[in-house]
Amino acid sequence: MSPAVVDAVVSPSNNLSLLSRAEVGRLLDASRGDLHALFRRCSLAVLSTGSDIDDGRALLARYPDFDIRIVPQERGLQLELKSAPAQAFVDGRIIQGIREHLFSVLRDIVYVAEEIVDHPSFDMGSCEGVTDAVFHILRNANVLRATTRPRLIVCWGGHSISREEYDYSKLVGYEMGLRGLDVGTGCGPGAMKGPMKGATIGHAKQRIGDGQYVGISEPGIIAAEAPNPIVNALVILPDIEKRLEAFVRMAHGIVVFPGGVGTAEEILYLLGILLHPDNKGMPYPLVFTGPASARDYFALIDAFVAATLGDEARRHYRIIVDDPAEVAREMHNGAQQVADFRRRRDDAYYFNWLLKIDRDFQHPFVPSHENMAALDLHRDQPPHLLAANLRRAFSGIVAGNVKADGIRAVEERGPFEISGDAAIMARLDELLAAFAAKRRMKLPGSDYVPCYRIVR
Incomplete structure (x- = not known):
């Protein structure tokens, strides 16, 4: 019908x-x-x-x-x-x-x-020009609050999550709302909707009438993650790289819930930036969290980060399982540290100008078969550059899963091929297999056909 x-x-x-x-x-x-x-x-x-x-x-x-x-x-x-x-x-x-x-x-x-x-x-060929464009897009959308203390917490996580994980994300949002924190997400369902929904109740109890629920998307993914009804400030960035930069420049802290390849891409993007030598010592609260059932999921993420980027990367985040109030306290205290740091450095509260983001994290990655096969997934490079290349690998898989151009390319030429160091490929294969087994690649009820093949 x-x-x-x-x-x-x-x-x-x-x-x-x-x-x-x-x-x-x-x-x-x-x-x-x-x-x-x-x-x-x-x-x-x-x-x-x-x-x-x-x-x-x-x-x-x-x-x-x-x-x-x-x-x-x-x-x-x-x-x-x-x-x-x-x-x-x-x-x-x-x-x-x-x-x-x-x-x-x-x-x-x-x-x-x-x-x-x-x-x-706008000089889109320079790092400064790209950052300036991102700033102007956000300012044009009227989502930058120049007179508000740091309180925007970005939440990342999958749109294909269990009911238990969704309910947990609402509890975290509720605890953050009670502490006056606002929420930004990728604007879709699942872990992008739950924290916003919880925060609305927390804000209502505290009589906070100007709560901000920012949804940041990009054209290639908006059909898979259409804005949820709680978003009261929607911004569509031109591509995934500018979307990710908007997240990390606006955020005063980031909470990561369980997800799939898109969430892994976001984690690698942020860790790669925080690992850059120029960003050493900059406070940036980052928490991975979920219900008790997500303990094994985050253990797998943690093991992947340790095996690929090393223990230095692990020092940039906390894993908090089954404790929404502790997550909210961590974010509230972390946002205060961010405020103190930016005040000392005379940086804006509403946009992190001091954060160094290399061209490797800004240049749009086109997930073609040739580009996916050419990714440098080897250890003979600084950790932040390896993170950039791993991020591109996950970005290509996201494209093959949900973006029209990526889906069409895989249909026409078969799965993307990914290769690199044997140890890295083994960890990557293990992580992706776990995502598929837990149905974190697509919405529940759909049959997942891998859009990639690991070549050892």
């Missing part, structure tokens, strides 16, 4: 409500060009929030007649929707949170592409 759809015209509430005629004209031109397919795909993902589909192509197949276009108005613009998912509407009116997210998509997919990423003012 065909899904219920509606046609509608939607006006902005607070995003892009005031634009000049010239700005509206540029947006209109861009939305008709190469960006339209991307704009359409991301908009459909937002309108399908709550759907059980985690495949962008399947979503488009379910709503083949969906389209969206910008309608210029004398005082701004509107969005005209054709055959949009009816679940985004209540009694003929679009749900307010979805409306906000829809215009966030327009702002970030079209406006940012025109005004920031492709603009000659």
Whole structure:
């Protein structure tokens, strides 16, 4: 049976409500060009929030007649929707949170592409230029709180987790909310939704009315991780590398829940940055946590980090199992240390300018078969560079799992091939096999076919 759809015209509430005629004209031109397919795909993902589909192509197949276009108005613009998912509407009116997210998509997919990423003012070939672009995207989205003390805790973890792990993530969010901490996540379901949901209750009990629930995504993954309804500030970065940089620059601490390859990618990204000599001595609270049943999972992660990056990397995080209050205390105290450090260094509370992020962590990695086969996964390099290459390997597997281009490449040419030092490959194979066995590669109920092959 065909899904219920509606046609509608939607006006902005607070995003892009005031634009000049010239700005509206540029947006209109861009939305008709190469960006339209991307704009359409991301908009459909937002309108399908709550759907059980985690495949962008399947979503488009379910709503083949969906389209969206910008309608210029004398005082701004509107969005005209054709055959949009009816679940985004209540009694003929679009749900307010979805409306906000829809215009966030327009702002970030079209406006940012025109005004920031492709603009000659930003040198995307330099580390400083990329960081400046990330800052401007976040500032344009109005998610940087210049006058607020450090309190944003980013939570990473899988969208394919058990009910027990989800409930535990809510408890952690609740304890953090009681301590006045805000939450940022990848904006999807599972471990990205649980902490936000818990924090809303903690904030309500403490009568905190300005709680921030930041969702940071990127176009290639938003269909698999559509914004959950609690997100009140959505930002879509142009690619995974800028998304990760936005996370670590904004965060005053990071909590990692159980997850799959995407979570492993995030862990390696952050550890690689913290291992850079220029970042030595910089406080950055990092906790791995889950219910008692996740003890073996984190033991496996810890063993992988020790075997590949060494004991120095392990000193950058704590593993706290089955103790949500202790996690929240660690984050609260850590955020205070971050505040003291930045105050002494005269750095901004809302954006970590001092953090050194090398080009190896900023340059977009295209997960082609050639690039995956060419990854340098050997020990004869500094640990932070090995972390960068391991991160790319996991990024390629994420692409092969959930991103349209990656899925298509694997369908056409077979699994990606990964090779390197025997000891590293053995640990990598063990970790990935455990993810597959625990169904952490895709949403529960789906059959996972590996998109990679390890060549020894």
